[in-house]
Amino acid sequence: MKSLCTDGGLAGLSIRDLPLPEPGPGEVRVRVRASAMNPADQKVLGGEFIGNFLHGKQVPIVGGYDVAGTVEALGASVTDLAVGDEVFGFLAYGRGTKRGAFAESAVVTASTLARRPVSLSPTDAAALATAGVTALQSLRDLGRLQAGQRVLVVGASGGVGSLAVGVAARLGAEVTGICGGAAAELVRSLGAARIIDRGTTVPDPARYHVIFDAAAAHSWLAMRSRLEPGGTYVTTLPGPGVFLGMAVAPLFGTRCAFISVAPKRADLELLATWVGEGMRVPIDSRFPVRDGRAAIERMARGGMKGRVVIDVEGGF
């Protein structure tokens, strides 16, 4: 099967023919229609050190966590999916993931995939999977965001942040988004009541029940004075400041947490329902998988307005 892969580093990124993977017990093989480019793909394919913790080091490395496609083979003991089902989801962000979805076929744990409703296109499904579940688990599970509360989303026009705006609005919260000026209209249209320009120096007097730092641009320490009593700061990347925050935040009557997203069928289903009800999946751009390097360069340029989708079906 054709795959976009590298033996390490972006310079070696190329299309190669690899053996078709066989699904093991509890797994299915999916004929991939669409995937998406996440920052984790940049790290894994770029050979960055952190990439070693996100992906098994089986070479050649095939990127692509997000997947939307058609089940084409079942491993032993899979009873809840059938050949021909249209599904979407994402591969686990961990060393157990050996081969990704920038390939004609990918093996995925069956129980983590959801059926893709007709109302959700393969493109939107791929863009929604990691980013939407990250937003949902960050806001609902870690942030414990409740209807009527105020939430601040940092990086509100990126892949995760743009969906966090929509998710927070669905949870009934009042959303403020921080983004670059060029993305203000997009973020407002996704459900933000208020926009803060990323470059502003005007102080924001508001206090928030949840601050979701999707861009991992700040720290609990820097944001603590903007939290309501009992409020939570959630970030997307671990680091020394996060662990310090987790230890110290309770002493100030607040909480600090970082997300480690896990693929969950029920969460994918909930997001698909919300999209069916009108929640938007912002797509910054689309690239055929053969142009994977151009997709990575697009992300590196910044100014993101949603997710970069990779068209796999027909894209080789």
Ligand SMILES: NC(=O)c1ccc[n+]([C@@H]2O[C@H](COP(=O)([O-])OP(=O)(O)OC[C@H]3O[C@@H](n4cnc5c(N)ncnc54)[C@H](OP(=O)(O)O)[C@@H]3O)[C@@H](O)[C@H]2O)c1
């Ligand atoms: N831990 C987990 O489970 C998990 C899951 C998913 C993602 N992540 C991580 O979450 C981060 C965001 O992912 P993503 O997919 O949303 O990335 P993305 O699509 O590249 O978006 C990042 C956004 O952050 C904005 N940004 C960058 N620096 C900023 C700053 N100083 N202030 C405000 N906004 C800033 C960017 O704006 P510009 O484009 O204008 O620069 C962009 O809109 C990545 O580091 C990713 O690895 C972690």
